[in-house]
Structure formats: C-alpha cells, structure tokens
Amino acid sequence: QQPVQSPQAVILREGEDAVINCSSSKALYSVHWYRQKHGEAPVFLMILLKGGEQKGHEKISASFNEKKQQSSLYLTASQLSYSGTYFCGTGGRDFFGSSNTGKLIFGQGTTLQVKP
Amino acid sequence: DVKVTQSSRYLVKRTGEKVFLECVQDMDHENMFWYRQDPGLGLRLIYFSYDVKMKEKGDIPEGYSVSREKKERFSLILESASTNQTSMYLCASSLSFDRAPYEQYFGPGTRLTVT
Numbered sequence: 001q002q003p004v005q006s007p008q009a010v011i012l013r014e015g016e017d018a019v020i021n022c023s024s025s026k027a028l029y030s031v032h033w034y035r036q037k038h039g040e041a042p043v044f045l046m047i048l049l050k051g052g053e054q055k056g057h058e059k060i061s062a063s064f065n066e067k068k069q070q071s072s073l074y075l076t077a078s079q080l081s082y083s084g085t086y087f088c089g090t091g092g093r094d095f096f097g098s099s100n101t102g103k104l105i106f107g108q109g110t111t112l113q114v115k116p
Numbered sequence: 117d118v119k120v121t122q123s124s125r126y127l128v129k130r131t132g133e134k135v136f137l138e139c140v141q142d143m144d145h146e147n148m149f150w151y152r153q154d155p156g157l158g159l160r161l162i163y164f165s166y167d168v169k170m171k172e173k174g175d176i177p178e179g180y181s182v183s184r185e186k187k188e189r190f191s192l193i194l195e196s197a198s199t200n201q202t203s204m205y206l207c208a209s210s211l212s213f214d215r216a217p218y219e220q221y222f223g224p225g226t227r228l229t230v231t
Contacts, residue, residue: 002158005158030218032218032219032220034220041120041206041222041223041225042159042206044220044221087159103161103164103172104161104220105161106151106158106159106160107158108156108158109159
C-alpha cells in the first residue's frame with residue numbers, strides 16, 4: 001500500500017521553509033527521500049532507518065516517527081534549485097523475512113515550486 | 117559515479133506489439149528495479165531482481181515480464197503492448213539489500229507511447 005504524501009503541491013518564495021509529510025499504514029523500517037527535477041531522473045536525498053537519528057543534508061533534513069509511521073522532510077530557507085517533485089519511499093520487513101531497506105514503495109509525490 | 121542507462125528515451129509502439137526496454141548499470145549492483153511513473157501515482161514497482169536470473173514481482177506486474185541474464189543488464193518486456201501501458205518507465209539499481217549504501221540510482225527513463 002502506497003504511503004500518502006502531503007501536501008500534493010506547494011509554492012514557495014525563495015527563503016521560505018516547507019515541510020513535506022509521508023504517512024504509511026504499515027510499520028516502517030526505513031524511509032528514503034528522493035527529488036526529481038523536471039525531465040530528469042529521481043535523485044537520492046537521504047535515508048532514515050528505524051532506530052536511527054534524524055538525517056540532514058545542507059538545509060534539507062528529515063525526521064522519522066516510528067510510532068506514528070510517518071516521516072517529514074524539512075526544507076529550510078528554500079532556494080530555486082529545490083524546485084522539483086519529492087518522493088518518499090518506504091521499506092518494510094517483507095523480504096527474506098529480515099529488515100529490508102532495498103525494496104521500496106513510493107508515495108505519489110509532492111511538487112515543490114520555488115519562485116524568486 | 118554510478119551510471120544507469122536505458123536503451124531509449126522515447127518509444128512509440130502499436131497495440132499488440134512486443135516491446136523490450138533495456139537497462140544497464142555499470143557499478144556491479146546486485147539489485148535492479150523497473151518502475152512506471154504516472155502523474156498523481158508516483159513511482160510504482162513493476163518487477164525487481166536481486167541476482168542474475170532471479171526476479172520478484174512488484175506491485176503491478178500484470179502485463180509485464182523481465183529478464184536478467186547478466187548482472188549489469190535488466191530487461192522489461194511487454195508481451196502485448198496495450199494503450200494503458202503508455203507511461204514513463206524508470207530503471208534503477210542499488211548495491212544490495214543487506215548492506216549500505218541502500219540508495220537507488222535511477223536511469224533517465226523511457227517515455228513509451230502505445231497507439
């Protein structure tokens with residue numbers, strides 16, 4: 001079952017902050033975040049593992065709430081280069097009976113547009 | 117840098133044709149994946165492979181098959197193309213299921229149109 005991302009779309013001005021949420025109905029063991037710019041392939045941003053710490057990448061960070069089965073991506077002081085579609089991919093314990101972070105189920109995506 | 121290449125960026129086929137989409141990765145990754153991407157539906161997994169000749173169904177395998185005869189190459193086959201298979205197809209690879217890094221590297225995609 002696909003995780004649900006919210007919001008579906010967001011428009012920002014440069015320098016503003018944004019939060020993208022990813023919620024799953026199944027227990028999560030890992031969450032990946034990817035960004036896809038228009039006409040390009042998705043690119044990996046970060047991974048959060050169950051029991052792991054909040055990860056960060058420059059002004060982009062993420063959290064993982066295992067109890068709520070949610071992850072949130074935080075974009076601080078957004079830049080024009082942040083524009084694109086953001087996908088979360090969730091991994092569960094469903095392959096070889098072990099904690100598997102390789103096979104992912106992706107959300108429907110959140111389109112972020114940053115304007116000057 | 118990991119490179120994942122796909123045989124075509126754009127492809128137009130007729131209903132009923134057999135279609136082959138090819139994907140090659142150059143980093144000796146164990147895992148390879150085929151997704152289709154449709155507006156509002158995100159990335160949906162069709163099939164994946166964790167070793168040569170090994171394959172597992174993803175979430176939407178109906179109407180597709182795959183082949184992995186060599187580690188670096190993963191093919192997606194549409195046995196009899198239909199108009200509802202018009203989509204963007206993305207191939208990806210990752211090192212392994214049980215050791216980091218876990219991220220998937222994506223190819224540029226093939227935009228398939230079935231008329």
